[in-house]
Amino acid sequence: MTSTADQARSIVAGTEADTPDVAAATLAAAEAFSTYRATTPTQRADFLEAVAAEIEADKDAIVEAAVAESNLPEARIAGEVGRTTGQLRMFAGVVRRGDHLGVRIDPAMPDRAPMPRADIRQRMVALGPVAVFGASNFPLAFSTAGGDTASALAAGCPVVVKGHPAHPVTGTLTARAVSRAVEKAGLPAGTFSFVLGDGVELGQALVQDPRIKAVGFTGSRGGGLAIAATAAARPEPIPVYAEMSSINPVVVLPGALAEADTTALAQAYVGSLTLGSGQFCTNPGLLFLPAGEAGDAFLEATAEAVAAVTGQRMLTPGIAEAYATGTSALRDTDGVRVVASGDEGGDQAPAPMVSEAPAELLADADSAVAHEVFGASGVVVRYDSVASLLPHLDALEGQLTATIHATAADSAEAAALLPTLELKAGRILFNGWPTGVEVGHAMVHGGPFPATSDSRTTSVGSLAIERFQRPVAYQDVPADLLPEAVRDDNPWGLRRRIDGELE
Amino acid sequence: MTSTADQARSIVAGTEADTPDVAAATLAAAEAFSTYRATTPTQRADFLEAVAAEIEADKDAIVEAAVAESNLPEARIAGEVGRTTGQLRMFAGVVRRGDHLGVRIDPAMPDRAPMPRADIRQRMVALGPVAVFGASNFPLAFSTAGGDTASALAAGCPVVVKGHPAHPVTGTLTARAVSRAVEKAGLPAGTFSFVLGDGVELGQALVQDPRIKAVGFTGSRGGGLAIAATAAARPEPIPVYAEMSSINPVVVLPGALAEADTTALAQAYVGSLTLGSGQFCTNPGLLFLPAGEAGDAFLEATAEAVAAVTGQRMLTPGIAEAYATGTSALRDTDGVRVVASGDEGGDQAPAPMVSEAPAELLADADSAVAHEVFGASGVVVRYDSVASLLPHLDALEGQLTATIHATAADSAEAAALLPTLELKAGRILFNGWPTGVEVGHAMVHGGPFPATSDSRTTSVGSLAIERFQRPVAYQDVPADLLPEAVRDDNPWGLRRRIDGELE
Incomplete structure (x- = not known):
């Protein structure tokens, strides 16, 4: 020291400032x-x-x-x-x-008529x-x-x-x-x-x-x-x-899923989700995944990856407590299924968790699914088609980021999503994960309410x-x-x- | 027609829109x-x-x-x-x-270390x-x-x-x-x-x-x-x-007053004050004038100019009524002296008015002097020195404009006023009058609260x-x-x- x-x-130790100090x-x-x-x-x-x-x-x-x-x-x-x-x-x-x-x-234009x-x-x-x-x-x-x-x-x-x-x-x-x-x-x-x-x-x-x-x-x-x-x-x-606050939706499109190394993609997702105990404004809290076998395989790989992660000590007891409350509420929500949890890492280090929820719950403001859980908790929502997905994206609140995983095969679908996403988020990213905010001239770390108070x-x-x-x-x-x-x-x-x- | x-x-005649029309x-x-x-x-x-x-x-x-x-x-x-x-x-x-x-x-910088x-x-x-x-x-x-x-x-x-x-x-x-x-x-x-x-x-x-x-x-x-x-x-x-709202303070500095054609300057002031019945956001509602003979002469010329103006019909009965209320409150305020009034111009066309008030009343939020009277009403405040003026300018609310009348002889005084005025107003102008807002690329028609809600x-x-x-x-x-x-x-x-x- x-x-x-x-x-x-x-x-x-000596200074607990009170209002006179503010003045x-x-x-x-x-x-x-x-x-x-x-x-x-x-x-x-x-x-x-x-x-x-x-x-x-x-x-x-x-x-x-x-x-x-x-x-x-x-x-x-x-x-x-x-x-x-x-x-x-x-x-x-x-x-x-x-x-x-x-x-x-x-x-000045002194000679301009009728008035200079x-x-x-x-x-x-x-x-x-x-x-x-x-x-x-x-x-x-x-x-x-x-x-x-x-x-x-x-x-x-x-x-x-x-x-x-x-x-x-x-x-x-x-x-x-x-x-x-x-x-x-x-x-x-x-x-x-x-x-x-x-x-x-x-x-x-x-x-x-x-x-x-x-x-x-x-x-x-x-x-x-x-x-x-x-x-x-x-x-x-x-x-x-x-x-x-922001839950930073990620949409995995079918082509991206088909072409991806499923395990690597799932590990990257879980890596972004659990980085720094998930204590990022840009944590990918919500992932839209195609229904069907490829999606099932991604979810299985995700479960394996999450199960292998041990919780890291969170910033404060209050934040760890809020995470516990939020994940319990998810567990207790009808229709929500826990896909996998990792291990607890001891005091103030709760286990990361991925759960699956039906899309309908996103629009239910009273549901735990509709709220940010600050920490390493991710919700996966399955979808049948991009057309069926759009209303759910449209119903989301304002976000800091929105992510699309796509290949050339998904181009039309990705193009259909973009106009909606750019009205929802301050940053749109492709084939990456939203954590890690580059400091530069083109960056936007902002977005429509309630991601920020001033978009x-x-x-x-x-x-x-x-x-x-x-x-x-x-x-x-x-x-x-x-x-x-x-x-x-x-x-x-x-x-x-x-x-x-x-x- | x-x-x-x-x-x-x-x-x-047929449409009084109600909320469904808004929707x-x-x-x-x-x-x-x-x-x-x-x-x-x-x-x-x-x-x-x-x-x-x-x-x-x-x-x-x-x-x-x-x-x-x-x-x-x-x-x-x-x-x-x-x-x-x-x-x-x-x-x-x-x-x-x-x-x-x-x-x-x-x-992109794909080769940047440690992270692309x-x-x-x-x-x-x-x-x-x-x-x-x-x-x-x-x-x-x-x-x-x-x-x-x-x-x-x-x-x-x-x-x-x-x-x-x-x-x-x-x-x-x-x-x-x-x-x-x-x-x-x-x-x-x-x-x-x-x-x-x-x-x-x-x-x-x-x-x-x-x-x-x-x-x-x-x-x-x-x-x-x-x-x-x-x-x-x-x-x-x-x-x-x-x-x-804005009362658009105008400061006439001693040099400007000394060099000016007093009558022309007073007429220009009254012209700006009474233009369009004074119904402009940038109407010069408050003028700071040096104490002493030159200022007295300006005020006399102003009185003459105002007395020669007949009120024009105002926009609405409500606005004319508010003007009547505001000018009555000024007349009834202890310490306020009516310098001159013009003639009424008939129904809804009240007389323009210039009054004189002590600077102290500006800081009194309950005083009529501290409030905008929408219309052709101007208040003149006399001052001894620029130093004595600064606290009064500093105490003003946010404004759309602030005007200085100055010549080269006033340069030091004008320079002393500028830092205060640019924190008070969205536009600072010299040797002119604030009415007449040019539409262009450099114009600012805005200013600190309450001139606008967003400066x-x-x-x-x-x-x-x-x-x-x-x-x-x-x-x-x-x-x-x-x-x-x-x-x-x-x-x-x-x-x-x-x-x-x-x-």
Whole structure:
């Protein structure tokens, strides 16, 4: 145990933040806002890269704390550190490029008849201080310095993180790394704050605070909906980007099944389903499988694969308990058949399970089949034809992902599914599994409600920066008073839209 | 009176739509969605241009009806027809260019270690059927085929318009023109629907309808907030773009006042204030004027200019009544002094009024000074120094616009105001007046709450199309199944972002 980690543990032991701490953090954020939002692209990008470097400097202590607090394997956590720093550096690149500033210039037309046209210029500005709620299942990449924080900072917004109570030391260590970068960059301390505490009250106080102008959240549907309701009920409602729940339907088409190595396909499915105890937003919770012999064979291979998996320790006792409740409800549902279970892995490490259910239960909101069980529980639904499948897909709620397994022989069927799936999900993938969300420019980790509270965006990938901005137009503003981004001499070398046409 | 208008009158007389009509319209919209959203950029742009042409074909009848129903002058209404058709054609250009599809491609990296990268492509898709609430004060440009409708149609969303009860014949005529374009384009009739009715219930039913996926609204704060609350309370909450209220502060700086032709400046102010009976969202309701002699002279010139204006007939009896109530409240407020009133212009045509109030009242939420009076009522607040002004500007609610009158001598003061104003308003303008919102690519007609319910966008200008879209990512989708927008051969010739870099 390093001394840094010891220090973080002492901090955690001593600090159960209550609402006054929230108020202090939001006040500091509000005071930091004018300075931080005025940073140049280079300053802000340098700062984001410095945050990544400071996290790397404490990598050993952070990994050790995160493994201890999350029960996740060291290799996974080490990978997550890389994902977190990579994400920060990606946003540094986005900020340097400056396309997110969305510069538009409609030059004056003094001679236009019947009325001259004014000079009008548009750029994006930062919304204001952002509250970020860390996720239980990604103590780094979706937490203190994760995607929400990185994209909000990239947009020019100070951030107040409510650390997740399941990994307070990890969060504190990460927060200290970010704050060191803030200090070294000469930015106001309030550019980044970290508050800790178990209570729902603390989160509510943060969302209700009038200085907070947007919220990022990754977690449960209940938590996300509560935050969205609180934000909507404020005297000044604010946007909430809550990434909540998804069962990520997978459709295996007959051709894919016929051509596949059945055992390998089943093992890949079970691998995705049980990865990290199934504690992923993109866990493949629902699989549509053709009726008939090939499907039977896949199900048998799946049963074998599941039976060979031993449960891994889940993140928290509460999550393990919810998994137990959810899988019991499935077992107790008329018409649901347990295909196979793995072995329990000891305390807080329940057995993975695959069950089979009739399609009709999907549409029954009271049925256990219709709800996400967070963890390694998969439901298989058999179907006769793609035509019979469509209404069931259509009846599903909004999803983060939808997957099709298809070969060239399935082309017509896959094409028939696509229009429905793209209205249901933020990401459509072929011949793969939805776990493993690439951080990049084209990624969408979002989707229609209730997968998220706001389908118009993504919480992973560079588009996420747009969540924390709003446009301002400058009309006939004297040249020397214009913000750099919209000046004629274009000091930041930005791509601009002139009269609607990109330069 | 043309026969087209006669027909529209009969339709209006016979149709008071109730909730079943809403349901029929939304059902038709939902059924039209899959066909309409699949139109190519060329098809959709041609259609938008056809809508403009059909409106022009009925221009005489539309102008006649709108003048009769709105009490606005014929020249203004004729101009508004041009604005409406120009807006539709601008969106046709946006659709043809295709930048709104936001194509991003992160090509596969099969050899990347430790994990290969999948091929990921992103494009924007239409949200679904959109409900549009027409505005009272712009029977054309912000109503049936106005900016909300044009941008939603451009995004690929079918539209259901709730016509404004103040101009049902205008709305019906316009709707018939749009529907002719729908028919001639061979699109499903449900691509565009128009429902009429006085009741709040009809609007609520429309917003509550599960087939509606977003709402555009221009109108009162009360109306906008009610719609936003209804939308947030749905089982599936949806985005609401409500443009609500704004008092559009104007700051006259000392240098500008010293250099100005005082009479001309005062006349320009009063001209903007009383234009169209002051019935503009961007009406300059609050003006900050330096204390001292130059300010006194401006106020005297303003008094003269106001006294010379006769009230024009307002849009509806309700709006005239609200104006009377608002101006009475101002007169009855301790500390408020009426600078001057114009003459009444007869029934429903109250006198314009300028009053002077102490700055302290701005922060008093219970004071009449703190609230928008829709119509030609302006409040002048005197100030000693820019430093003393800043807290008052900071305490203002969110605004559509903020205006500064400045010369080179005011440069430092103007620079000090800008950071505050750009957090308060969607558009900042210099040495002009906020009325007259240019339709273009750089315009922002939006702003922080309560100017709008969603500051992240605009309801005028080409950026408005983005309100009705969401991103979808396609991962390893076979080439022949990819949507045209993201295909390698780029059949629509789109500007694409490859690995984060614009082509």
